[in-house]
Amino acid sequence: xxxxxxxxxxxxxxxxxxxxxxxxxxxxxxxxxxxxxxxxxxxxxxxxxxxxxxxxxxxxxxxxxxxxxxxxxxxxxxxxxxxxxxxxxxxxxxxxxxxxxxxxxxxxxxxxxxxxxxxxxxxxxxxxxxxxxxxxxxxxxxxxxxxxxxxxxxxxxxxxxxxxxxxxxxxxxxxxxxxxxxxxxxxxxxxxxxxxxxxxxxxxxxxxxxxxxxxxxxxxxxxxxxxxxxxxxxxxxxxxxxxxxxxxxxxxxxxxxxxxxxxxxxxxxxxxxxxxxxxxxxxxxxxxxxxxxxxxxxxxxxxxxxxxxxxxxxxxxxxxxxxxxxxxxxxxxxxxxxxxxxxxxxxxxxxxxxxxxxxxxxxxxxxxxxxxxxxxxxxxxxxxxxxxxxxxxxxxxxxxxxxxxxxxxxxx
Numbered sequence: 134x135x136x137x138x139x140x141x142x143x144x145x146x147x148x149x150x151x152x153x154x155x156x157x158x159x160x161x162x163x164x165x166x167x168x169x170x171x172x173x174x175x176x177x178x179x180x181x182x183x184x185x186x187x188x189x190x191x192x193x194x195x196x197x198x199x200x201x202x203x204x205x206x207x208x209x210x211x212x213x214x215x216x217x218x219x220x221x222x223x224x225x226x227x228x229x230x231x232x233x234x235x236x237x238x239x240x241x242x243x244x245x246x247x248x249x250x251x252x253x254x255x256x257x258x259x260x261x262x263x264x265x266x267x268x269x270x271x272x273x274x275x276x277x278x279x280x281x282x283x284x285x286x287x288x289x290x291x292x293x294x295x296x297x298x299x300x301x302x303x304x305x306x307x308x309x310x311x312x313x314x315x316x317x318x319x320x321x322x323x324x325x326x327x328x329x330x331x332x333x334x335x336x337x338x339x340x341x342x343x344x345x346x347x348x349x350x351x352x353x354x355x356x357x358x359x360x361x362x363x364x365x366x367x368x369x370x371x372x373x374x375x376x377x378x379x380x381x382x383x384x385x386x387x388x389x390x391x392x393x394x395x396x397x398x399x400x401x402x403x404x405x406x407x408x409x410x411x412x413x414x415x416x417x418x419x420x421x422x423x424x425x426x427x428x429x430x431x432x433x434x435x436x437x438x439x440x441x442x443x444x445x446x447x448x449x450x451x452x453x454x455x456x457x458x459x460x461x462x463x464x465x466x467x468x469x470x471x472x473x474x475x476x477x478x479x480x481x482x483x484x485x486x487x488x489x490x491x492x493x494x495x496x497x498x499x500x501x502x503x504x505x506x507x508x509x510x511x512x513x514x515x516x517x518x519x520x521x522x523x524x525x526x527x528x529x530x531x532x533x534x535x536x537x538x539x540x541x542x543x544x545x
Contacts, residue, residue: 138310139544141384142221142372143484144213144321147471148184148365153216156481157488160470160496161517165349167363167472172327180336182348183327184365184472202265203274204243205366209477210275210323211282213368217319218283221372222384225284233285234318235276236306237370238292238299240476240531243270245328275323287315293476295531296436298322299369300479300539304393306373316375321480323368335364338403340440352473353500354437354466355444355508362438365472369480371487376544388490391524391540392423398534404442409450411536412436416454416526419538425524427455430462430540432495432525434486437466437512438473445507447528452510463520465513469499479529483539486527490541493522 145152148166149159159166166184175181186209191200194212214237225233246269253261268274273291280289288309292302299322306320335341342361344351353359379386396418398411405411420427436447452459467485474481489495494517501514524542 136311136313137376138307138373138390139376139379140371140387140390140487141223141374141379142217143387143487144216144220144370145481145484146186146209146213147367147481148186149471151186151189151212153220153484157485160467160485161494163497163499163515165470165499167348167351169348170327173329175332178332178336180332180341180343181345182351182363184363185327186367203269204246205325206239206243206323207269207275207278209325209366209368210237211278213321213323213370214279214319217370217372223317223372223374230284230286232287232316234287234289234306234309234315235280235285236288236290236292236302236318236320237275237279238302238322238476239272239275239324240293240295240298241324241326242272244326244331246270248328248330279319285319287318294535295533296473296475296478297529297531297535297537298476298479299481300483300527300529300537303371303373303480303483303539304395304537307390307393310373310375316378318373319370320373321368321370322477324475324477325366326475327364327366332364342439350500352439352469354439354469354498355504355512356501357503357505359439359441359444359505361440362468363472365474367474367481368477369482369484371480371483386544388487388541389544391425391542392419394419394422394538396536398536400534403532405446405530407446409446409453411534412447412450412528412530413453415536415538416450416528419526419540423540425540428458430524430526431520431522432463432489434482434525434527435464435466436528436530437468439468445505448508448510459510462511463495463513463518464510465496465498467496479527479537483527486525487541490522490525490543494519495522
């Protein structure tokens with residue numbers, strides 16, 4: 134019999150709050166985490182807004198001496214993993230340690246640390262580069278740190294697939310558990326690159342919203358006045374577990390991971406094809422893996438970045454896969470509240486999608502005042518919607534044409 138995989142813990146660190154319930158409550162209440170950049174002086178930048186994590190309690194998760202060694206994305210990842218582990222109630226022991234994996238990625242990794250150490254190198258010389266620079270900024274160190282802290286000795290992997298990273302990490306962990314490489318895993322993504330170089334780079338490629346005077350209204354997926362995404366930061370980590378393991382210890386089962394999909398566009402470094410081919414194939418692949426029909430899906434947490442191209446083409450892809458059922462689905466973009474967490478987006482949004490399944494409540498899409506051309510689905514504008522959610526999808530698409538789709542559902 135195939136091994137089934139369930140979610141028994143969720144840990145979220147987001148611009149809406151540190152903690153899963155804080156983030157969920159803010160999302161469904163229609164709050165926003167987007168505001169003026171405070172991390173650095175952005176006066177001279179064309180984009181001066183972002184979705185920052187505010188008041189992060191570093192001391193709750195890391196000793197001050199330890200925290201100074203590591204880039205901020207590691208702080209967030211460690212915190213989200215701690216929260217997911219605590220929520221799961223799972224205990225790692227010498228007897229089961231090698232059956233617990235860690236699969237946590239980042240789209241960009243320690244970019245602020247790279248910039249800071251480069252500046253020290255140029256201005257002060259090579260001896261002033263921190264000896265902790267490399268281990269404190271490399272992408273796989275979140276998985277490493279989490280394993281060291283928890284004692285998890287199973288597969289230890291980091292994904293790096295741009296904005297699909299978090300969802301691909303969860304997909305990988307699902308496969309490891311399903312095929313018996315481990316019995317449980319912490320999986321997701323973490324990101325913290327709100328820095329001068331990242332803002333300048335994304336702004337100069339015209340990917341970011343420049344609605345600087347109305348930051349709370351800047352993220353507006355599917356709206357006719359959308360003008361780009363808002364850079365966010367944080368982490369989203371799920372604790373995945375083999376079903377019988379969870380049942381045997383009486384764990385709270387939030388939802389089941391029913392299937393996953395992966396695809397590549399093979400089209401363009403940043404843009405999806407006009408016909409939505411890659412996103413359509415990844416959703417179809419996820420449905421096949423889950424053994425479901427299009428009509429079985431109740432809700433899609435869309436990639437929904439608030440960029441003119443992505444939102445329209447994702448809608449095209451949804452219509453290709455779901456046909457007339459596309460108009461009966463609830464769709465929403467929680468990026469309208471949180472901004473776009475890049476490599477952490479898939480982990481955060483998988484966590485929110487899991488809670489939507491558990492609680493039969495669809496989060497809203499903020500700022501959708503007038504849908505743009507071709508954007509005619511039910512995007513759950515402004516207000517959360519209570520409705521049965523037996524099965525939900527979470528979509529993540531990344532630069533380079535890399536796509537991931539997770540199918541989550543109530544345990545049957």
